[in-house]
Amino acid sequence: MKVLGILPIKKHVIQFFIGFLFIVVLSVLWIYIETLVKSVIWEQKPIDYRLIYKALMYHLKSALTEDLVFRGAILYILINRLGAKWAIFISASFFGVYHVFSYGITGGAIIPILYVITVTGFAGYVWACVFEKTKSIALGLGLHLGINLVRVCFYPSQPYGELLVKEISKVNFSEWNELYFVLIKGLFPSVVTLIFLKLLLKSYFKFFKNN
Numbered sequence: 001m002k003v004l005g006i007l008p009i010k011k012h013v014i015q016f017f018i019g020f021l022f023i024v025v026l027s028v029l030w031i032y033i034e035t036l037v038k039s040v041i042w043e044q045k046p047i048d049y050r051l052i053y054k055a056l057m058y059h060l061k062s063a064l065t066e067d068l069v070f071r072g073a074i075l076y077i078l079i080n081r082l083g084a085k086w087a088i089f090i091s092a093s094f095f096g097v098y099h100v101f102s103y104g105i106t107g108g109a110i111i112p113i114l115y116v117i118t119v120t121g122f123a124g125y126v127w128a129c130v131f132e133k134t135k136s137i138a139l140g141l142g143l144h145l146g147i148n149l150v151r152v153c154f155y156p157s158q159p160y161g162e163l164l165v166k167e168i169s170k171v172n173f174s175e176w177n178e179l180y181f182v183l184i185k186g187l188f189p190s191v192v193t194l195i196f197l198k199l200l201l202k203s204y205f206k207f208f209k210n211n
Contacts, residue, residue: 011136011138012136013138015134015136015138015139015142016138016139016141016142017142018139018142018200019130019138019139019140019141019142019143019146020142020143020145020146021142021146022142022143022146022193022196023142023143023146023147023150023189023193024146024147024149024150026189026192026193027146027147027150027151027189028150030185030188030189031150031154034185037181038170038171038173038181039169039170039171040167040169040170041167041168041169041170042154042165042166042167042168043165043166043167044164044165045162045163045164045165045166047164051160051163052163054160055149055152055160055163056149058159058160059145059148059149059152060145062148063141063144063148064141066095066098066144067127067137067140067141067144068137070091070094070095070098070124070128071091071124071127071128071130071131071137071140072131072137074091075087075088075091075128075131075132076131078090078091079132084132087128087132088125088128088129088132089125091124091125091128092121092122092124092125092128093121094124095120095121095123095124095128096116096117096118096119096120096121096122096124097117097121098120099116099117099120100113100116100117103116111179115182115183115186118183118186118187119183119186119187119190122187122190122191123144123147123189123190125190126140126143126190126193126194126197127140127143127144128140129194129197130143130197133197139197143193147189153165154167155167
């Protein structure tokens with residue numbers, strides 16, 4: 001538990017909430033951009049606090065499990081044996097491929113599969129970099145949980161989705177423009193997060209890194 005940086009000490013708690021709050025704000029910002037660009041019309045749904053609580057517990061367990069597997073013990077061992085560069089690449093690659101199976105699209109078209117591997121794999125890369133720099137899964141866990149919760153509040157998802165609003169209508173782009181837009185949508189949070197974290201870790205490295 002100590003080597004994974006999961007103990008609920010003050011530093012880890014602060015790291016978790018910094019990651020959580022940052023990605024929530026960033027995700028909501030993207031939804032606002034998408035609403036403007038695609039003229040999305042949303043319909044507010046009645047708030048079901050019980051359902052929101054269930055979704056929170058589900059995604060907390062899911063994010064924690066995935067982080068312990070892909071950015072926990074395995075990544076820690078790989079870093080010690082192969083070095084950070086290869087360890088992070090392997091962790092991110094497996095994380096991307098894992099989502100092809102978890103989303104149940106193994107028998108689907110190649111473009112959606114490549115999209116899922118690219119988007120989730122790059123997110124896994126960012127979160128693995130966070131673990132390597134901070135020696136803790138706390139910050140990455142906050143990012144992981146935050147982005148998942150925002151998505152299920154606005155978009156369809158299983159087993160929980162569209163918890164707060166439902167999309168009624170939007171402008172449809174041409175096939176290729178839609179592909180580009182969806183790719184930007186998928187990579188935007190991870191790219192901005194990577195830039196933010198590089199600046200954050202550079203400025204406050206002594207605080208975020210465990211001794």
